[in-house]
Amino acid sequence: MLGGINPAILIASLMVASVPIILAAIGELVVEKAGVLNLGVEGMMIMGAICGFVTAVATGNPYLGFLGGAVGGALLSLIFGVLTQYFLSNQVATGLALTLFGLGLSSMIGQGYNGIKPPPTGVVPLGPLSDIPALGRILFSHDWVVYASILIVAAVWAVLKYTRTGLILRAVGESHDAAHALGYKVIRIRMLAIMFGGAMAGLGGAYISLVRVPQWTDGITAGAGWIALAIVVFASWRPWRILLGAYLFGGITVLQLNLQAAGAAIPVQYLSMSPYLITILVLVIMSSGKGRASMNAPAALGQNFHASR
Amino acid sequence: MTGETTRPELLAVSGVTKAYPGVVANSDVSFSIKAGEVHALLGENGAGKSTLVKMIYGLVKPDSGSMRLSGAAYAPNEPRQARASGVAMVFQHFSLFEALSVAENVALGMENPPKLRDLASRIRKVSEEYGLPLDPDRMVGDLSAGERQRVEIIRCLLQDPKLLIMDEPTSVLTPQEVDILFKTLRQLSAEGTAILYISHKLEEIRALCDEATILRRGKVVATCTPRDRSAREMAELMVGATLTPPERGTKAKGDVALRVAGLSVASPIPFGTSLKNIGFSVAKGEVLGIAGVAGNGQDELLLALSGELRTAPGTLSIDGADVSALGPNDRRRAGLVAAPEERLGHAAAPDMSLVENALLSGATRQGLVKNGFIDWPATRSFAEGIVKDFDVRTPGTHVAARALSGGNLQKFVVGRELSQAPTVIVINQPTWGVDAAAAAAIRQAILDRAATGAAVVVISQDLDELLEIADNFAALNEGRLTQPRPVAGLTIDEIGLMMGGAHGMEVAHHAH
Numbered sequence: 001m002l003g004g005i006n007p008a009i010l011i012a013s014l015m016v017a018s019v020p021i022i023l024a025a026i027g028e029l030v031v032e033k034a035g036v037l038n039l040g041v042e043g044m045m046i047m048g049a050i051c052g053f054v055t056a057v058a059t060g061n062p063y064l065g066f067l068g069g070a071v072g073g074a075l076l077s078l079i080f081g082v083l084t085q086y087f088l089s090n091q092v093a094t095g096l097a098l099t100l101f102g103l104g105l106s107s108m109i110g111q112g113y114n115g116i117k118p119p120p121t122g123v124v125p126l127g128p129l130s131d132i133p134a135l136g137r138i139l140f141s142h143d144w145v146v147y148a149s150i151l152i153v154a155a156v157w158a159v160l161k162y163t164r165t166g167l168i169l170r171a172v173g174e175s176h177d178a179a180h181a182l183g184y185k186v187i188r189i190r191m192l193a194i195m196f197g198g199a200m201a202g203l204g205g206a207y208i209s210l211v212r213v214p215q216w217t218d219g220i221t222a223g224a225g226w227i228a229l230a231i232v233v234f235a236s237w238r239p240w241r242i243l244l245g246a247y248l249f250g251g252i253t254v255l256q257l258n259l260q261a262a263g264a265a266i267p268v269q270y271l272s273m274s275p276y277l278i279t280i281l282v283l284v285i286m287s288s289g290k291g292r293a294s295m296n297a298p299a300a301l302g303q304n305f306h307a308s309r
Numbered sequence: 310m311t312g313e314t315t316r317p318e319l320l321a322v323s324g325v326t327k328a329y330p331g332v333v334a335n336s337d338v339s340f341s342i343k344a345g346e347v348h349a350l351l352g353e354n355g356a357g358k359s360t361l362v363k364m365i366y367g368l369v370k371p372d373s374g375s376m377r378l379s380g381a382a383y384a385p386n387e388p389r390q391a392r393a394s395g396v397a398m399v400f401q402h403f404s405l406f407e408a409l410s411v412a413e414n415v416a417l418g419m420e421n422p423p424k425l426r427d428l429a430s431r432i433r434k435v436s437e438e439y440g441l442p443l444d445p446d447r448m449v450g451d452l453s454a455g456e457r458q459r460v461e462i463i464r465c466l467l468q469d470p471k472l473l474i475m476d477e478p479t480s481v482l483t484p485q486e487v488d489i490l491f492k493t494l495r496q497l498s499a500e501g502t503a504i505l506y507i508s509h510k511l512e513e514i515r516a517l518c519d520e521a522t523i524l525r526r527g528k529v530v531a532t533c534t535p536r537d538r539s540a541r542e543m544a545e546l547m548v549g550a551t552l553t554p555p556e557r558g559t560k561a562k563g564d565v566a567l568r569v570a571g572l573s574v575a576s577p578i579p580f581g582t583s584l585k586n587i588g589f590s591v592a593k594g595e596v597l598g599i600a601g602v603a604g605n606g607q608d609e610l611l612l613a614l615s616g617e618l619r620t621a622p623g624t625l626s627i628d629g630a631d632v633s634a635l636g637p638n639d640r641r642r643a644g645l646v647a648a649p650e651e652r653l654g655h656a657a658a659p660d661m662s663l664v665e666n667a668l669l670s671g672a673t674r675q676g677l678v679k680n681g682f683i684d685w686p687a688t689r690s691f692a693e694g695i696v697k698d699f700d701v702r703t704p705g706t707h708v709a710a711r712a713l714s715g716g717n718l719q720k721f722v723v724g725r726e727l728s729q730a731p732t733v734i735v736i737n738q739p740t741w742g743v744d745a746a747a748a749a750a751i752r753q754a755i756l757d758r759a760a761t762g763a764a765v766v767v768i769s770q771d772l773d774e775l776l777e778i779a780d781n782f783a784a785l786n787e788g789r790l791t792q793p794r795p796v797a798g799l800t801i802d803e804i805g806l807m808m809g810g811a812h813g814m815e816v817a818h819h820a821h
Contacts, residue, residue: 175406
């Protein structure tokens, strides 16, 4: 018992709090596995947040809202994809620009939506399961996106590990020259991965504006996209560790208030720094010699591909 | 090979032309291959061999001309179609994924791969049938160059190809491994698979191939039966000129200039090879040739000698002074210059001009920087001197290094180091990817420097080159260096054993 907080409620709200980060991070993992570094996760998330919010308010249907969020994120990622894959622009600079662009555009679209309540997203009725003491509260009383996010992580893991699609995706991220020589369409595969990443980030963003907060304010994602990026590295590009990373760090930053109220001994600032510190640590280990391979990092990450001769 | 006349024609290429902006890679090329024939495609770098086979494999589309495979029109749009038609290719570079397993790599090159577990057992079976044992579960990054090539060959064999294209397959193999490869290829040919064999190693082609098509500047200049021609005749057909081997003056050896003792260092390169207890010494006027299959520590040795990688005290001395702790610039000051293998990005900055590139390595020894300011006129004349002395073909010294052809840039970066009046010269792959005329000029320049008293270390994967210019010979094998031995009297078999023999492949072939 942490000074007055019910641990069941704490864990349950931690699961909800980390959903946007899980979704954005698993999307970015697929993008990076294909060898593309898209630093625009924050921008795609906030575009998903506003597009999802606007769609949900206009249609009154939260499900269409989530769909709108995914489409918004994917459309923004399309800009990144075209610029980096076809016009061979620098991925780091383009990704950063995408974040700034997404923040600005979302704030413009969002004018007039301040203070509106979106239609509520209901809890999945699991009947008697949710009445189980503690466990029911932790596991069986969430909305469908919480379950979907875990299923998506499982699906990405299975696809990358067991399917030919996953093998080709990893191959493209490992060496685009070799993949091209064998006749795989490097650019097309990367574009699809980028759009999947955008859709997942958009879905995560929509979850913030439709469920977590739920309302629209400028800059509503508040750095969740950056944490997602950090968690991909922390997870050393392994899907299940994304879940772990998101629960460890994603939740903590959002639970600052609870922890403060509970009088936790560690200043929250240290907790919010932790994902970034660990990311730096992982990057340092990675850059030392053989670390890169053992870290599972895609060898062609961030390199543009141009089919010469 | 019997029944030459009865064998049906498998592939016929007629009048194929392909142009890239500024260069015609293939111009009206025609030739044909019969089933079961081993056909050599000969030519220098840039003669258009690679473009031609890429068209056959569907990676590049011809501008005009046509191809027929087994009598039917054949125009693959992508490698997938080529593979479906029974054409497979073993690449020279760039077609394996280091972080994936052998089985995964094989699966990526197949059209309808079976489940990985079934594939693994098929890989084991086929690899043993052909005397090329492979463990399907190993990471490709951990394999030797010879084993990697086996992965590519097995990948092709699993698809029962009618035509197997091999692009410079022996450049990464020890002589013993070459023997095993040739046994496998003869076995395939006897089973009716045609082999299109690209190489510029003429003795190998004479030993292996039934027919040869020789390309020069994108055109077919001759066809011949390699067994009936001497290597020199074929070389002159390739180059279109008479070749003269480099001359070496007789010289007296001086004192030891470079001494390396007990040098061990971990590799900074992913999947690299650590150096283990390397020791040798080179006297003034001596050329030491270091052979070895790619990836056995060559890059690491160059880094350790040039000073990019520091080593333990006492491991490296120049003229008796310990330089182990010094960086590249201090070592240059002490008299050691180095030319790495990778021209663009390591030896030269691609987007900087030749003048700027001359400054980058010449500043220390040539005194091109005074009180922190660059002496541009002196730098320019240093660069112009290199261009003139080493016959670098360039519009001027203001052009970017990237704009030069491989051979010309190589002459420039080697010339830049040789022009600094060094006492010790270290060069990795001095003539890699360079045409025969430029290669001869570079080798001659190295010998000239040695004749004036420089100690030279040449690291190379080209055995013929080392035998031509080196006085002493040593080989790198998994990061260890053999005892240097005088070149005179060495046999190819002995050299092969120094390079590590056949990496455990003998057993499989004895079983047959």
